[in-house]
Amino acid sequence: MQFEFSEEEQMIRETASQFAENQLKPNAQKLDEGDHELYLAQIKELAELGFMGMTVKEQYGGIGGSTVAFSLAVTEIARGCASTATATSVTNMVAEVIQAVGSEEQKNHYLPKFCNGEFLAGAFCLTEPSAGSDPSAMRTTAVADGDNFVLNGSKIYITSAKFAGVFVVWAVTDPSAPRGKGISCFLIDADTPGMTIAKPEDKMGQRASSTCEVSFNDCVIPKSALMGELNKGFKIAIGELAGGRIGIGSLALGIGLEAMDYASDYIKERKQFGQELSKFQGLQFMVSDRYTELEAARLLLMQAAYNKDQGLPFGTSASMAKLFASEKANDACYTALQCLGGAGYIKEYPVERFVRDVRLTAIYEGTSEIQRVIIARDKLLS
Template sequence: MHFALTEEEIMIRDTARSIAAERLAPLAPVLDRGEGRPQFLANLKYLGEQGFMALKIGADYDGPEAGSVAFALAVEEIGYACAATGTTVSVTNLVGEVIQAVGTAAQKQAHLPHLASGAYLAGSFCLTEPAAGSDPAAMQTRARREGGEYILDGEKIFITSAEYADVFVVWAVTDPQAPKGKGISCFLVEAGTPGLAIGKAERKMGQAGSATNPVSFAGCRIPAANLLGRENDGFRIAVGELAGGRIGIASLSLGIARAAMDLAKAYIRERKQFGQAIGDFQGIQWLIADRETELEAARLLILNAAAKKDRGEPFGKEASMAKLYASETAQRCTDTALQLHGGSGYLQDYNVERLARDARLTRLYEGTSEIQRLIIARDVLRQ
């Protein structure tokens, strides 16, 4: 099996690492305090101008056409520096991929170049509802056809980047009489469309820099041409594209975990107790060995899923494995890093407590750990 990265993948990873260190890492603690929004938006625009918001978009639409492995490497580096920015980058790439996969030529031309150039700061993925989280087929948002338009009514929750998104991919029920999950369609809604309203940002445990908002639709009229894919085929689109999104969140999880362990390794070399650095104690070394082994396993799971996707092979199970393992590893790594810092790790003066809070979300969004286990088990038992 060939594990070497291509020159392009290395270049994208190294560029992401450089941007992350220079622009994102210094801002991360500021965003965590609820400050720095103008700089955050400026960073999103810069990342877009460098192609990081549309890594898998084809050259026909001015995208870098870099593939899923490059995407995973870039999100890991961005997440290492700032989880809030990494989440926005991951979701915006997902939005572009949905449009590229099922959009018409006109839809692609209208939106993909803007994602690829930084003209759009972000995109939002509007699927989750108050009564439809892990069970998206239970959604209540409706879209009814009226002449040459669809009219959307309903409410979405936990929508990433809604405050500054320029385009929304929205799921709604178009045939309420169809069996569950069979009457759902997918639509493009542009920011500023009458009837689209963005609610107040949620106050979150972590990743405070990334806005998470309720989004409501009240008599929101959009052209019928904004239908993405075929009518009543939206659930299949959502399920297929969520698998790609899980590679992004797995990569983000790995970046957070790496950052925490790098801080821990630096601290245990300097912190002395009982006349020696605490990193010289065998018990501490075993903790480091276990976490580093888990980081490497997470990396391999992510790259395997991404490589399968790039080759056009089925990758849903592998993406769920990568997301499950990497997010659970991020939880263990940040907890270990905090423990190795002792009381200092609990202080906001040290970044590990922020990383611990940022990591906790990775086990929830793009499908909880429990949902990933269901997906994996069902796939394995079906074979």
């Protein structure tokens, strides 16, 4: 097995690392406290650097990077700011689904806008109030009307909705079909009449990331907005969620590594009972376990990304990677907080933010419980 990264993958990783170190880390607290203008400015810089369309082919303005490069970049960006990494991961997922199933006209129209910074982000509209872990239960409808479709319904927890340039939206187009069989996928521009974006949710963590409800009230879109085949959009969503799990697992890994690095530096300086905390075996064992688990998470992510790049089945490996990385990153952040003691609970130190930010990684893009269902289905029921 090849464990070395290509020159391009190393360059992408180093660029992301430098951006995180120089731009994101110094401002992460400001973003968490609500500096929306700064957040958008940094998102725009990332877009102009090509990080919002990392796997987009060169013919559409992208760099044609690998999934491995995407995973490496998201991990580094997350070390600087989890909210920014979330926007990066989801936008790349949107660009990828357009590249995979969009028409040539759709690809030529939308993909360059992700790569040149015209679009700060893309939005992935799947979850509904009554359709979360079971998206086949969605109720948003798209009814054919001449040369158009008319959408009605709502989506919730939509990342980057406030500033996305285009929305990938799933809706029921054949209500008589079995669940999951009559769903289609559409591309809807941000300024489309009849689409309303609510105020951002007041979240526990990843507070800079705009998470909103998106509603459709007699929203008229042309039939050319259909992406892929009519009534066959649910398969698109399931496939893209598998790829998105590599992104969220990579994001979790970045937060966990940053938390452990910060805690390690802290206990090397902090003294109790006449010596540095790092010399106490109890803390040494805690730190050793967390770094070992995060390294295992990294290898699982690399395996899933490699499988995807090689055109091999990767759904189960992506679920394994996302499950393990998100759970162990949560453990790492709580260990880091424990290493800091009372200081870890104070906003002056970034660890309390890491704890709040990492919690979501075990929930979105499929909860840890859903990942276990997917893995069990493959290992026990297939």
